[in-house]
Amino acid sequence: MTDELVLDVEAIRAQFPILARRVHGDQPLLYLDNAATSQTPQPVLDCLQDYYGRYNANIHRGLHCLADEATAAYEQSRDTVREFVNAESTREIVFTRGTTEAINLVAQSWGRSQLHPGDEILVSHMEHHSNIVPWQLLARELDLKLHVIPVDEQGVLDMQAYRQLLGERTRLVAVSHVSNALGTINPIAEMSTLAHQHDAVMMVDGAQAVPHQRVDVQALGADFYAFSGHKVYGPTGVGVLYGRAALLEDMPPWQGGGEMISTVSFDQGTTFADIPHRFEAGTPAIAEVIALDRALRWITNLHFDLIEDWEKRLLTHATERMQAIEGMRIIGNAPHKAAVISFVIEGAHAQDIGLLIDQFGVAIRTGHHCAQPLLNHYGLEATCRASFAVYNTLEEVDHFVDALERVVTMVRG
Template identity: 50%
Template sequence: MEAQESYPIDVAAIREDFPILDRLVGGDVETPGQTDDDTEPLVYLDNAATSQTPRQVVEAMSDYYYSYNANVHRGIHQLSQEASVAYETAHDRVAEFIGASGREEIVFTKNTTEAMNLVAYAWGLNELGPEDNVVLTEMEHHASLVTWQQLGKKTGADVRFVRVDDDGSLDMDHAAELIDDDTAMVSVVHVSNTLGTINPVADLADLAHDHDSLIFVDGAQAVPTRPVDVQAIDADFYAFSGHKLCGPTGIGVLYGKEAILEEMEPYLYGGDMIRKVTYDDSTWEDLPWKFEAGTPNIAEAVGLHAAIDYLDDIGMDRVERHESLLAEYAYDRLTEFDDVEIYGPPGDERGGLVAFNVGSVHAHDLSSILNDHAVAIRAGDHCTQPLHQKMGVPASARASFYVYNTFEEIDALVDAVDDARQLFG
């Protein structure tokens, strides 16, 4: 693939919306924006951890604070009403974005991890027992793996893991063996944050439902990068985080089928999630408010709405094509080195990230050297320690891409990797 190949989106125009991409990093810079002879332009390739935020999202949140900052559902004055409408409309916008049937199926959490815990404790503690099993995959993020692992210890439910093949794909024959009539929940990552594997979640949903099991899909790496339709997947639960899709930190989304959410008990108790309270008992508010106790992240909901509008203006089909082009190009460039090992499927079959190691160089050392070249990547186990143990490495370096990244930035990554190879001989 040639680096000069045209992009499916207007990257130059998009980059103008992200002031942070103009930063110079390195040298003796002590404050953001200060220049130094040793600084270089930032190459931000850590988007699987957190994407950058466009000015449109920041402005939407600032407008909330400057114009109608008030608590929601608590007052009849105009500011409270305006804030309430904005907060509820954000639920509607998220529902539209992922193909849910309405706001009743959209619960705001603080991130994907909290969404996972909400289901585990509000549903799992009541539904799981020693006769049940929960089926995960070997590529699960700790948010899923640890949550269900610990819930299994509390309830006695067996926790099983579908094998990951050497090429990074899920062993679907093994999945068919593990998912049986005693399976109560299948929890699977949509796009692996380490391997870049795009899992066949609709097929897994069919398999789960054939055995009257529910399925929870971790969409933290999927919703920011490709069109997602939760009804087409037939997911019972689906979760993602705002900060990975151009939105703010501190807000995540749990989608749940309305009939299932109606039957679940609340996860948190307090204000705004109750309909009636006496000294003896309480009744719960309608969905989704039943699961949103206390003052919510109102400004963050406004920001999430703006981020979704921003991505929809680009077009999620084009976002996906752009990510695929960058991932394939990075894969091809890195395979030019015979001492670079890349984990996961081929470049044209993965999501927009590449995890790799260079010879005997520890990933943390590699990341430090790349930082000297102003290239920001992630190094470590990426919250997939068991998967790294399976791969036989303590850590890996991960470059991950988004709408504002370019082929030239990948070239800068490759040049920095080559410098590291030379330094370590």
């Protein structure tokens, strides 16, 4: 199929109004902070405007025309997400505010109801704080044990150590599909198989994976899989939790309110809605959920094989050029890697590089990337991170590296 299809990057770029912006006077915007937030194409922007301009209404509980239209569009998005991640049923798709809320939902609902003192949770050294802190809080409260899967100098998980950490008290393995700080693509299917051999549940943070590769939760063996809309060309404020129906059915509600109930009575108490609505208390981010549908359709139509090939070209070209800069150290050189480059340069502070390169119109990320344990492992407090998307070009890579070389010269005096 890919031999017959071509990824027209210029046509893709034309769908993103923000990419035509000029910053700091007359500098063209070069956006390389996609791991934090991707930009939004015009079809998704149009979808948001269409909702607010034509059928803005609350969902599920109204009988009028607008409510029917909004509800239908909202639930259509659930089916689009189901297809996007290859879930078995729409009952397995829960809408959240983002990956962080999705992970906290699992921790507070599944974790509180299923874990007991002495049970063990495994996380990796490369996790985002949102896949560390909820488990730390739960472990402290329930007297659980938290073990860390180490990474090597290349940024690859130590699978031998992982096998050794798995034991009869392991109840949960929580790992990222793709590291936001390193770009490492983890072997989730293999890890899931090993976890299931010990009757452990597999929780996957997929926030950095869904923009770059096709995701099949059934093939991966994920029991829970979370991602955010704003990292996959959609709006902010919306995310997804996929959970196997058998697990969700045994989980109590996390938040109480409207929509997640079946009946409420002062005399007889409250009974709760079936999954997934049990976990969607109150008025959700209706417009954002509907726009997420459009974003997922948009990226799927580009074909993930073509996306992966193009982003690999960007990554390879950027890596080769950056390695020629004196004092350059790229953090994370896993053989299986998404289009993310974290780096430090001898004699130049990450914050200084970020501020100065911005003057050339180049937007990158600096800091610890919500991955402080990982950076500490490498003896660092901060790195610079350039992260690429399908709309970036090889010319932009060259402009970025040229600007980086100028900044390094300025910093070093």
